[in-house]
Amino acid sequence: MKFSGFSFRQGILDILRDFHNIRIYRNTKRSLSSIDPYFTNKIGQIRFCNSIKRQERFSFASSIRILSSLKTMENVAKPVEDAAIATECVAEGVKMETTNHEGQTQYRLRIKNIPKFASIKMMRDLLANNECGQVKIQKSPKWDYCFAILKTEEQQLDVMNKLKGIEFKNKKLSVHIDNVTERDRQALFDRRKNKKEQKIEQSGVQKSPEEMLADQVTPLHTYEYQAQLELKQNGIIKSLRTFCDKMKESYNDNKSNYNSSWLKEECDFNLPFDLKPMIHSPILEGYRNKCEFTVGLNLKGEKTVGFLLGAYKDGLNTVLGPHDSIHVSDVAKKIVEAMQSYIEQSSYDVYDRRTKQGNWRLLTVRSQKCGDIMIIVQMHPQGLSKEQIIQEKANLLEYFKSFAHEKNFNLTSLLVQMYDGLSNGISYKDPFDCIHGTPFVYEEMMDCRFRISPAAFFQTNTLAAELLYQKCGDIIKELYESKDTSESPTLIDMCCGTGTIGIVLSKNLGATIKGVVGIELCEEAIEDAKINASLNGINNAKYILGPVEKNLSALNEFNHSTSGTAIAIVDPPRAGIHKNVVNALRTCQAIEHLIYISCDHNAVVQNFMNICRPTSNAFPGIPFKPVKAIGVDLFPHAKHVELIIEFHRNRSELTNLPSTSSILQNNETE
Template structure:
């Protein structure tokens, strides 16, 4: 049951619209909003909920615009027709291109698009991408300062590639194959119609619904491939069908494997409960526990955690529904930089442990360069924004010793915050505090430092792919204690607006002395894929 909400500002995100609806008494609404849309969709589970939301939102305004809401239901027949049309269009495009590839080659191009290049060439492609993003950032800053009353000398400095900061050579991953410590596999049908566990061949929105085994996926670890194969064998013997996103029928949905360098293994199995009684679900859980205990013994690996999630929603991916631990503990551990970290099922942890260690070491080196004991009488507080399980703050606090006075972490995921507190204790870090909630709604952690002596705090931001809310940047700029901070981006294109807001001249929205970029360095955590982590050091 869908509503179309019109007259929405294009800059509004799904998150902003969801918060707007929640403020007006409309919870549990799924929002779909693309960046270029001046509308969005709100999807409800029942017709009663649909009309409740429709009535609650009548006459509501957002950013001084009155929103227009109307019923916009899509029937099952309409949805099936859309799926088939997209599938046919995609097939026609492939045929017209004249390029014939095997399904395995198509999957490799999809999940590891740079696999056809030698590794050094991959690094060069990623470095050129970073340069292009930094050039865009430079041009935007030139435009802003040309329109303002202020002058910025740092924009006139030129380093390599005419960039206004020092771009260092890319740091490569120590591991090139099987490096991913987390893989999410889909249960579906392969091209022969057989129950299969692996990766979707193409995007579902393009009409693709077939699943291929990950046998030839070079970024997937050997143990993850074995577990996927074992789950596939189990499902093929099962009386229950795999879940079909097109027909919305079936039970087996998704299998997540977390395989850490220290040997800990977590398996999460997601099941749709339709047509199953509680007794049948309980029987399946018992059977799965016995099956994987035996498999782990045969393959000689440490099955640390086996969990089942019952999820009846439409979208793919792990939901907020409860997880039932049917064997072992509901968490696993990883070791990195002489630290031991607990990881819960939903908590974020870098997917390439060996390369993440190099990433964190680079951050530590930057802080050591800044806080030379000769120049600072007081050790700084490390403010860890989007801290996850606390890995960066704890690892740096331990490796830098007295260079760091204390750690303050802010994180949205409740499980991750709990992990962070336990991780601080595990590693005997007694000077760490963790705050639960969205960063933009917990800015008091920064306000506490607003009037402290310059240089008494240093911030690290390691946000999700889309970057942080502009209110976070505003708070950082107003925080007088912070003279330096480090931004870690896993999508340098998406983060450009954050970079601009960090450095833009003072105006009515952005107070505080702006920062300037000092140096940048790419760290490749994703061999054969397009993404790369980018570290930028900013200084007032």
């Protein structure tokens, strides 16, 4: 039904604004000239569209109120049809809601004006501290907003009221209703799909599905390996130049006398420090020791286990088998084939991320250099009874045991995860049910042995990771070899995973390292790290569970004169470390050398800058300066590369540092 003949400026906004849970978009470029409520016909919602198709959705209760308001507007607005019809339609919508859940609404609040670094946990805590209870939060690290997902409309209103006027990190939050239905999601998916298809058509390049998959999972596969390394080295140079250019600006703007002469040095590639030639991966094919395979439908609509042909955000959810994927190991390919046959014969459907129907979701294979194999099968439990789940696990066990026997491989661990969430990957929060063998596998590197649990991170290219760790060892050796062991540093292994770096370096460098302190977020990984230390005879290692940004007091301990020196190795996830962690490193008097390992050099330029900035209130402590950098290729045929940067600062300058404990305390409580 259409209303016409009025504009928002003529008063409708004022009337609708009376309803505190309604947000109206006003488009500044085009005036909103008509309002067109209609029904999603699944859930009793109406939408109000403006002339450029921007839509607002309102719940059933709100719809009634809006429509009754509109009735009173007849002097301003002339409904094309009678508003009474609309009320009937709303009633019809309600009837449908009880019979059809397909278009179920997700009651969301969009909370804006939050810092990008605010984590999901921070936002969850904020809501809990404001008596909103435990609320599910969706947020990407790039967003300055997040969504709070509520179960009912009442809850939505309640939370919105409770957050009204609240400040977070000195910013006033703004909170708006942002409901979304399944139908909206599907429409968005279709739009992206069409756009992607059009783009492919317009490019005029017709590729086979296999080529498209190779482009997706190993985008550099058409280049010779040497050319791949050059591309990656150029990428590193670009990021490092950005870092140095920004540093120059930062030092120019700063009135302090800090020594910025390092920025004037001239080394190769126009960089003020050495960038060494990249270390190659010793293995180019089948190098991945861990792969996650999606279960879905191929282009013919057949059940398939493999990789997604494109990103779901681009509207692609077709899956193709990994037969031609050069980075996947032969054993993983065999396991995929086995799973494929199993699922083909299963009466359960594959999970469709778009419709949210089906059961089979994901197959994860860890195939270690030393022969251990872990298989994790992930299912959506919807529509399955307890008995059916038990039966399915028994079937999987029998099937994979006889498959392993037939193919003569060591099935060390078979796990099943039931996961009803939305993400397309392993859920590290939901439990893994170990139905065969041990709930972990082992890997060997640099004369050490490592236990790896399903949720723990482990570098995916073991042979190349050895070179990465060896390089870190070389740096430390060079720095401390000529010194007396009384000067040996403690190694602070930040984001230590299963303890690999601290353990291999301790074992291989002996007395050059006095002890290890590892900090890691993942509980299973930290348990592995403790076991791994004793497995490898390292008895001077201490492990701390939790996010590094909340465990900065571990660094504070090094600020006592008796604690000696420390060297920090930071190996964070792609996005890098929190600013508070940078500041804790800068203010930790024991740290003279810092080794930063990054798998996304572009994303961490800001971290590098913050490590080296002149001292200010926002960045206390003595800045570091980069000494040398080197890339290590752990991912042949893919775009990523690991980058190691060694930073240094003078101990003489450190003795003048102000007391840091208060800074650390503040950081931890933030």
